[in-house]
Amino acid sequence: MQPLEEIDIRDWSGSVLPEMRAKAADALESGRVLFFPRLGFAMDEDERRFLSAALSSGDRKNITLNPDTGSSHGSDLDGEDKRRLEAILQRFAASATELIWMLIPAYAGNLERARTTFRPVEIAGRDYSPKKDDRLLHVDAFPSRPTGGRRILRLFTNINPDGKSRVWRVGENFQDFATAFLPKLRRQYPLEALTLSLLGITKGRRSPYDQLMLQLHDRGKLDAGYQQRAPQSEIAFPPNSTWICYTDQVLHAALSGQFALEQTFHLDVAHMVDAYRSPIKILERLTKTRLA
Ligand SMILES: [Fe+2]
Numbered sequence: 001m002q003p004l005e006e007i008d009i010r011d012w013s014g015s016v017l018p019e020m021r022a023k024a025a026d027a028l029e030s031g032r033v034l035f036f037p038r039l040g041f042a043m044d045e046d047e048r049r050f051l052s053a054a055l056s057s058g059d060r061k062n063i064t065l066n067p068d069t070g071s072s073h074g075s076d077l078d079g080e081d082k083r084r085l086e087a088i089l090q091r092f093a094a095s096a097t098e099l100i101w102m103l104i105p106a107y108a109g110n111l112e113r114a115r116t117t118f119r120p121v122e123i124a125g126r127d128y129s130p131k132k133d134d135r136l137l138h139v140d141a142f143p144s145r146p147t148g149g150r151r152i153l154r155l156f157t158n159i160n161p162d163g164k165s166r167v168w169r170v171g172e173n174f175q176d177f178a179t180a181f182l183p184k185l186r187r188q189y190p191l192e193a194l195t196l197s198l199l200g201i202t203k204g205r206r207s208p209y210d211q212l213m214l215q216l217h218d219r220g221k222l223d224a225g226y227q228q229r230a231p232q233s234e235i236a237f238p239p240n241s242t243w244i245c246y247t248d249q250v251l252h253a254a255l256s257g258q259f260a261l262e263q264t265f266h267l268d269v270a271h272m273v274d275a276y277r278s279p280i281k282i283l284e285r286l287t288k289t290r291l292a
Contacts, residue, residue, distance in 0.1 A: 003170040003233055003250075004035045012039070012095040013102055024103040025273045028153075031173055033235070033245040034103075040240030041092055041157045041261060050085050051161050051259050055120050065089040065116040089116045089261070096155045096263035100244070110271035111153070114264040123166075124256035134254050136221040137171045137230060139279070140247040141213035146206040149280035149292040151272070152248040153265040158239045160259040165236035171251030172231045175282050178216060180226075182286055185215040209280050209291035213248065220251070249279050 005027035007020065016024075027034055055075050056063055063074040065086060072086050093116045101108040123135065130136065140152050158166045171177065188211045196202045206214075220226060234255070237243055245252070269275045284291050 001030075001032065001173055003033055003235060005032050006035050006037060007103075008038060009036060010038050013098040016102060021103060021105065025106065028104070028244065028246060029272055029274055029277045031246065031249045031277070033170060033243050033250060035235075035237070036242040037238070038240070039099075039157070039242040041095065041159055041242075043088065043159065047084070047088055048161060050088065050118075051120070051159065053120050053122065053258065055085075055118075061121050061126075062117040062119050063089075065093070065118075067093070067113050067115060085118070089118060092116060092157070092261045093263050097265075099242075100153070100155070100265065104273070106273050107267060107271060110267060112266040114266055116264075117262045119260045119262060120258065122256070122258040123254050130221050131218050133221065136227055137169060137232060137251045137253045138217050138221050139174065139177075139213065139249060139251060141210065141217040143214060144202055146202055146204055146210035147213075147248070147266065148204075148207045149209050149269055149278070151246055151267040151269065151278060153244065153267055154247045155242065155244045155263045155265075156237070157242045157261045158237050158257065158259070159261055160239045160257065163239060164258060165238045166257030166260055167255045168235050168237065169232045169253040169255060170235060171253075174249045174251070174279055175286075177220065177230075177251055178279075178283060178286060181216055181219055182212075182283075184219060185212055187211065207292040208289070209283060212283055212287075212291065213279065 005023065007024065009016065024034055055077065057074060057076040060074045063072055065072045070086065070090065072082065072089065075082065075085065077085055093113060097113060100111060188208055193206045197205050269278045269280060272278060275281055280291055
């Protein structure tokens, strides 16, 4: 499987040919990365001063915009500067939404806009514990935020001002990965999900699906042999390019890069063009169990 599907558009909104829409939906849902080599995000002279690693506070990697409140955390900015950075993130979120609606009209109205992040810190050369190290191949799954099978769709734009690419590695298809790891995974203990939720460790109940996805995330990262030997290809996303993928399905590792914007969306499996290809349906077929 080719990891990338390249689409040469330069605008975040407008119209695209029906063939391109069909191609975009098919590539995304089959676990490929949609790549827009010439789709950058415009920032004016005054906004470009925010391209500084010093912006993030302490050891935070990201500055995050909460879609419900419109306010951000993770920077030391305040007053007018904070408001201006939030305006950039809002504009990016709106562009990202328009792009996906244009490409996959079937998602329009059903996509839930989640957090928007600004990533001003260089990825390479930092220290992380293996489970937190996103330079290792993984699928996204978050301990405190169960999805119950809902999809995690993410859009990234490289806004590096110094010509530096953002470098990823993309791995094998989800079903092969899951098939290799499933026999090693532990199932939930009785009352485990309820206890985690009552203790406030998870926002809502962790479903059996979330339990499996978390373990796939952790066990995959902790398996040094897998990291070395698994089929994978390296991809450099240059400045002023954009890419979109289902990060709960595409095995990905972010190796290096500095200054990117990212928008996360969630989508109910029922609103996919072909739900059969979602991780929850794949895992349910492999385990012969209902998982959420
Ligand atoms: Fe990730």
